[in-house]
Every structure is written in C-alpha cells, then in structure tokens.
Amino acid sequence: MLTYLQVHLLFVIPPILGLGFLYWPVLGRRDVFKMIWACALATIWTTPWDNFILSQAGWSYPEGSIVGKIYYVPLEEHLFFILQPIFLTLVHSIVAHSQLIPFRIPRLSDVSFRQGPAQVQAGSSTSEKSKAVPVSEHEHGKVQTLPRGVGMPAFWMGVTALGGVLVHESHGLEVLPIHLGLGKHAFYLGWILIWISPVCAFLTYLGAQFGRAEVISLAAGTAWLWLVDTIALRNEAWTISKETTLGFDVWRGLPIESNLLPASGFNPPLIDAGLLYGLQLAEDTLKKGSKSFEVAKLAFGREMRIGLVAVYAWCRVTDDLIDNAPTISDEGLEKGAILDVIRSHLTAAFSGAEPVALHRILSTIPGLTPEVTSAFHIFATLVPRLSPVEPFLELCKGYETDLKFLSIPETEAATGQETLRARMADKAFNVEEHLPIRTNEDLLQYADDVAGSIAAAICYLAWSVLSYPSGGDARRPVENLPWAADLHRNTLSPSSLSQAEKVRVETVRSARTMGRALQLVNIARDVAKDAMIARVYVPRSSFASTAALHSVLLPSSPASSPGEPKPKTDYSSYNLPLLEQADEMRYSSAGAIADLPPTARGGARAMAASYFEIGSAIRREGGKVDERGVKVEKKKRLKAAAKAMWGFS
Numbered sequence: 181m182l183t184y185l186q187v188h189l190l191f192v193i194p195p196i197l198g199l200g201f202l203y204w205p206v207l208g209r210r211d212v213f214k215m216i217w218a219c220a221l222a223t224i225w226t227t228p229w230d231n232f233i234l235s236q237a238g239w240s241y242p243e244g245s246i247v248g249k250i251y252y253v254p255l256e257e258h259l260f261f262i263l264q265p266i267f268l269t270l271v272h273s274i275v276a277h278s279q280l281i282p283f284r285i286p287r288l289s290d291v292s293f294r295q296g297p298a299q300v301q302a303g304s305s306t307s308e309k310s311k312a313v314p315v316s317e318h319e320h321g322k323v324q325t326l327p328r329g330v331g332m333p334a335f336w337m338g339v340t341a342l343g344g345v346l347v348h349e350s351h352g353l354e355v356l357p358i359h360l361g362l363g364k365h366a367f368y369l370g371w372i373l374i375w376i377s378p379v380c381a382f383l384t385y386l387g388a389q390f391g392r393a394e395v396i397s398l399a400a401g402t403a404w405l406w407l408v409d410t411i412a413l414r415n416e417a418w419t420i421s422k423e424t425t426l427g428f429d430v431w432r433g434l435p436i437e438s439n440l441l442p443a444s445g446f447n448p449p450l451i452d453a454g455l456l457y458g459l460q461l462a463e464d465t466l467k468k469g470s471k472s473f474e475v476a477k478l479a480f481g482r483e484m485r486i487g488l489v490a491v492y493a494w495c496r497v498t499d500d501l502i503d504n505a506p507t508i509s510d511e512g513l514e515k516g517a518i519l520d521v522i523r524s525h526l527t528a529a530f531s532g533a534e535p536v537a538l539h540r541i542l543s544t545i546p547g548l549t550p551e552v553t554s555a556f557h558i559f560a561t562l563v564p565r566l567s568p569v570e571p572f573l574e575l576c577k578g579y580e581t582d583l584k585f586l587s588i589p590e591t592e593a594a595t596g597q598e599t600l601r602a603r604m605a606d607k608a609f610n611v612e613e614h615l616p617i618r619t620n621e622d623l624l625q626y627a628d629d630v631a632g633s634i635a636a637a638i639c640y641l642a643w644s645v646l647s648y649p650s651g652g653d654a655r656r657p658v659e660n661l662p663w664a665a666d667l668h669r670n671t672l673s674p675s676s677l678s679q680a681e682k683v684r685v686e687t688v689r690s691a692r693t694m695g696r697a698l699q700l701v702n703i704a705r706d707v708a709k710d711a712m713i714a715r716v717y718v719p720r721s722s723f724a725s726t727a728a729l730h731s732v733l734l735p736s737s738p739a740s741s742p743g744e745p746k747p748k749t750d751y752s753s754y755n756l757p758l759l760e761q762a763d764e765m766r767y768s769s770a771g772a773i774a775d776l777p778p779t780a781r782g783g784a785r786a787m788a789a790s791y792f793e794i795g796s797a798i799r800r801e802g803g804k805v806d807e808r809g810v811k812v813e814k815k816k817r818l819k820a821a822a823k824a825m826w827g828f829s
C-alpha cells in the first residue's frame with residue numbers, strides 16, 4: 181500500500197524536480213506567471229467540484245492513506261492542484277521551447293499582402309505570392325494572433341451538455357426526456373465532462389490553440405499522470421467507486437487549462453503582420469546562415485529571443501549586402517554607398533522615423549529580397565526600444581574596415597585567386613595596401629567593432645527585456661540605461677554612476693572582451709576561407725616575410741584530383757597564437773556572465789562554450805584548416821553548450 185503523500189514523493193515531485201532542473205537556465209518570469217496562474221485556476225475551479233464528488237463518494241481514500249482533509253478534500257489533493265499544473269507547464273515549456281512564436285500563424289508562403297493598408301490573406305495564388313512584399317508596404321496589416329473562436333467553444337458547450345445529460349441520469353433525475361440506461365455509472369464521466377468542458381469552451385473562445393507542442397505535451401503529461409494514477413489505484417492510495425464509473429478506467433480528469441491558458445489572453449493585441457512574417461523569414465535565414473544563432477536560440481530564455489533574432493538577422497543581412505555588392509557597378513550600388521544607406525537607416529530608425537521614411541531610405545538599394553527588407557523592418561521596429569544605436573554604428577565601422585580589403589565577393593571566391601594572382605604579378609600593385617589589419621591592435625579593434633559591439637548589444641537586450649529598474653518607461657526600456665551611449669563614446673564619467681550601474685558598465689566591458697575572443701576564434705578558423713577572397717585578418721606584423729604573407733594569400737595549388745577535398749594547410753603559426761589570445765580573453769571575462777540577468781546567463785555561456793569548441797577542434801588539427809575551416813560536429817557543439825548552460829564546465 182502507498183499513501184497519497186508517497187505517491188507525490190515518488191512519482192510527482194521527482195519528475196517536477198527533474199524537469200525543473202532541465203528548464204532552470206531558461207526559466208523566465210513568464211513561465212513562473214503561467215505556473216501561478218494555472219495553479220490558482222486549477223485550485224479555484226476544482227476545489228468545489230472535488231468536494232462535491234467526494235461528498236458523493238465518487239472516489240475515496242482508504243484509512244491511513246492521507247494525512248488530513250479540508251472539508252472532503254485531502255491536503256494531498258490540494259497539493260496535487262498545485263503540483264500538476266507545475267508539472268504540465270514545465271512539460272509544455274520544454275516541448276515548446278524551440279518555437280520562436282508561441283502561437284500558430286500561417287506560413288509566409290500561404291499569405292500575401294495587399295497594397296496600401298495591407299491585410300493578410302490566406303491561400304493566395306502563386307502569382308500573388310511571388311509578388312508578396314511583406315514589409316515594404318508603408319502600412320502593414322494587423323493579425324489577430326489569438327482570434328476568437330466560435331466552432332470549438334460550441335463543440336465544448338455540446339460536451340458540457342452531454343455531461344449534463346450523464347449527470348442527470350446518474351442522479352436519477354426525471355427533468356429531461358433522455359435515458360441512456362447507464363444509471364449511476366454515468367456519474368463519474370458526467371461530472372468530469374461538466375468540470376472540464378466549460379473551461380475548454382472558454383479558452384477556445386479566447387483563442388487558445390492546440391498546436392503541435394500542446395498536443396505533444398498534453399499526450400506526454402497525461403500518459404505519465406495516467407501511469408501514476410494506475411500505480412496509486414493498484415496500491416490503494418485511493419479507490420474509485422465501481423458504481424459511479426462506466427467500468428473502464430478513465431483517469432480522473434486532466435485540467436487541460438494548465439496547457440491552454442498560457443497561450444490565451446483576455447484581450448490579445450493585434451500584431452503587425454510584417455513583423456510576424458519578418459520574424460519567420462529571419463528565423464529561416466538564420467537557420468541557414470548562423471550556427472551560433474542555433475545555440476543562442478535554444479540557450480537564451482524565451483523573452484530575449486525575439487530581440488536576438490532581430491539583431492542577428494540584421495547583422496546577417498547587412499554583412500551579406502556589403503560582402504556581395506559589386507565594387508563599382510552599373511546595376512547596383514557600390515559597397516560604400518550601401519554602407520551609407522545602412523548607416524542612414526540606422527540613424528533614422530533610432531531617432532524614431534516612421535516606417536514610410538525608413539522604407540524610402542532602404543529602397544535606394546535596388547533588388548532587395550523580402551528577407552532583407554523584413555530583417556530591416558523587424559530590427560527598426562524592435563531594437564531601438566532595447567539598445568542604444570552605438571553598437572550597431574560600431575559594427576558599421578567594422579564593415580568599413582572590411583571594405584578596405586580588395587573586393588572579391590564570397591560568391592566569386594573560386595575565381596578570386598586567379599584575379600589576385602594576376603594583379604599581384606603586376607609590380608606596381610602592392611597587395612599590402614589592401615590589408616587594413618596591420619598590427620595586433622588593429623585586429624583587436626576590428627574584433628571589437630564587429631563582435632564586441634554585438635556582445636554589448638546582447639547585454640543591453642538582456643537588461644531591457646529581463647529587468648526593469650524602477651522609474652523607467654517599460655515601452656522604451658533602453659531609457660533605463662542612460663549611461664550606455666556615453667560608454668561607447670568614451671565620455672562616461674564613473675562618478676555619475678550608481679554602484680549597480682558601475683557593475684553593468686564592467687559587465688559590458690567584459691562582454692566586449694568575450695565578443696573579441698569569439699571573433700579571434702572565428703578568424704583562426706577562417707584563415708584559408710578568408711584568404712580565398714584576399715582577406716587576411718591575421719595582423720601583417722605576424723608574418724615573418726612578404727613571402728610568408730603571399731603564401732597565405734596565394735597558397736600553391738595543392739596536387740589533388742578534381743572533386744577530391746584539398747588537403748588542409750598548416751596555419752599553426754598564425755591561428756594558434758590567435759587562439760591563445762582568445763583563451764586569455766575568455767578566462768578574464770567569463771566570470772562577468774554571472775552579472776547578467778539569470779535567463780541570459782545560460783545563453784551567453786553556451787554561445788561562448790560552443791564557439792570555443794571550434795578553437796579546440798583547430799588545436800586538435802594542429803592549426804591545419806582548409807577553406808571550410810574545421811569540422812565541429814553539431815552534437816559536440818551542442819554538448820559543450822549544454823554543459824556550459826547547466827554549469828558543468
């Protein structure tokens with residue numbers, strides 16, 4: 181025999197602790213709110229019902245199986261009203277964790293946008309789809325994220341009515357002219373339906389949705405609780421009256437509200453369609469183009485992710501725009517002009533320009549794809565509220581450095597070597613004039629501009645989204661960081677800062693150091709790949725001779741048959757010292773991650789750890805890399821990230 185408390189201690193609390201540990205690094209305030217909300221609802225809704233069922237001896241507790249009661253309901257049952265929603269909320273949060281947008285919206289390919297004040301239309305024709313311009317319109321449609329439903333609530337009200345019929349029969353009433361011949365056996369099922377279906381009706385009316393994550397988590401959670409119920413029944417922790425059931429075992433009801441409520445709201449706002457579809461596009465772009473985002477997406481708390489997508493997607497598309505633009509072109513803008521447009525767009529977005537004005541600036545770049553326009557749109561809509569503009573201007577400074585290299589678009593890397601060889605054959609051409617990274621200071625400045633800046637932005641994002649110091653305007657949380665712009669401009673006077681602000685300033689400085697370290701790893705990995713497009717980020721001063729530099733820029737053609745991978749080249753004298761520097765920076769800065777808000781720490785640790793896996797792989801190869809860098813298995817990266825996230829490294 182088991183007592184009710186033992187059932188909790190053996191089968192309910194351990195899985196909660198296990199799941200809680202698993203989810204702990206990303207457990208955010210919203211999750212806690214969901215749990216409190218679901219516990220309160222389950223308690224309020226179920227207590228009177230449970231008292232009534234127990235008063236009717238629907239089920240009972242053998243002598244000695246419980247410690248005490250409030251009216252008819254055992255204390256352990258009250259505990260269950262709390263434990264069960266926590267358990268199911270955790271299951272749901274974990275299952276739904278990888279979803280960027282927590283509600284169902286049609287995929288971009290299923291919708292188009294009308295000209296003018298746009299509206300989302302489902303199932304557009306192919307020709308319309310190809311013309312779909314989700315974010316270039318001056319006004320976007322609004323989507324109701326949780327549209328009020330009629331069909332599902334009506335269905336659930338029907339189920340409630342069925343419950344009513346069963347209850348009517350089980351109590352032997354003669355008000356309705358319906359008799360199913362079940363008698364008292366209809367009691368249990370009838371009361372369960374009356375208990376659960378109005379909740380489902382109400383929630384589906386509010387727009388609650390049953391997506392994949394809900395179905396999976398409900399199935400997994402229910403299966404587990406069924407098992408627990410079976411064990412408890414077999415061990416006589418409680419018994420269910422045979423007279424009041426249909427004769428086959430049905431678990432004692434699962435408060436579906438714990439799964440559905442988090443997805444609903446009383447007054448869900450209309451959301452800019454361009455923003456939602458832009459986020460979908462950005463997620464797809466990043467899936468293709470950034471391994472570090474894959475890690476970031478899973479390791480940062482849900483609250484921060486949309487801001488991260490906005491920043492990452494903008495970095496990705498601006499980098500690609502500049503890398504792949506022609507130097508001097510008849511059809512497009514030259515690289516420098518594109519950078520000017522990016523800067524103007526940035527400045528305008530951060531000074532609050534309207535979407536129309538922003539679009540006008542952007543449309544001076546011809547041939548932009550929906551991915552690019554939407555990345556600019558989500559960035560301009562979200563990021564100016566969360567971070568100052570300075571980190572992004574610094575990134576532009578990094579792009580400017582990139583523009584000083586000879587221009588060979590990545591897409592022409594294969595022929596780039598021939599172009600370079602031909603130019604270097606000309607005595608009047610000095611390739612060193614096209615290598616802007618001359619000293620280690622130049623390298624660190626560049627790394628700071630391109631990655632230190634983003635690390636700082638991640639800190640601002642974390643504070644803006646995850647902590648609201650008193651006195652700030654939550655609509656523009658960046659106003660809570662008035663010192664940030666001065667920090668970037670080097671005009672910060674420490675005496676004007678509070679103690680807490682001083683800690684944050686130091687955290688930003690450490691984050692920048694970490695960002696620089698990651699960039700050095702990136703450069704160490706990409707030595708061969710970058711050389712293919714005439715970029716050498718290894719400082720000029722690290723090369724013992726001009727010949728040594730030239731051998732990196734133009735490696736002698738390896739003797740390999742066509743189709744076979746080229747042998748790796750030994751770059752150890754260039755990339756291993758970079759890794760040494762990166763390690764020092766990592767160890768001097770990693771401690772500051774503890775000063776970030778809790779749900780941002782796991783993400784920052786995981787990103788750093790997964791990136792340093794690349795460093796370890798380069799070392800394992802003794803500094804030998806090819807144009808693809810080094811291979812780090814996804815599993816290995818994720819394992820390193822996971823270990824860092826849960827504090828095991």
Ligand SMILES: CC(C)=CCC/C(C)=C/CC/C(C)=C/CC/C(C)=C/COP(=O)(O)OP(=O)(O)O
Binds near residue numbers: 631638692769
């Ligand atoms: C130390 C403290 C307080 C915080 C750390 C804060 C963090 C996470 C800093 C990292 C900042 C960052 C994003 C740096 C950029 C690293 C880098 C070189 C990324 C390259 O990424 P992708 O271009 O997407 O390429 P991959 O596909 O190789 O990931």
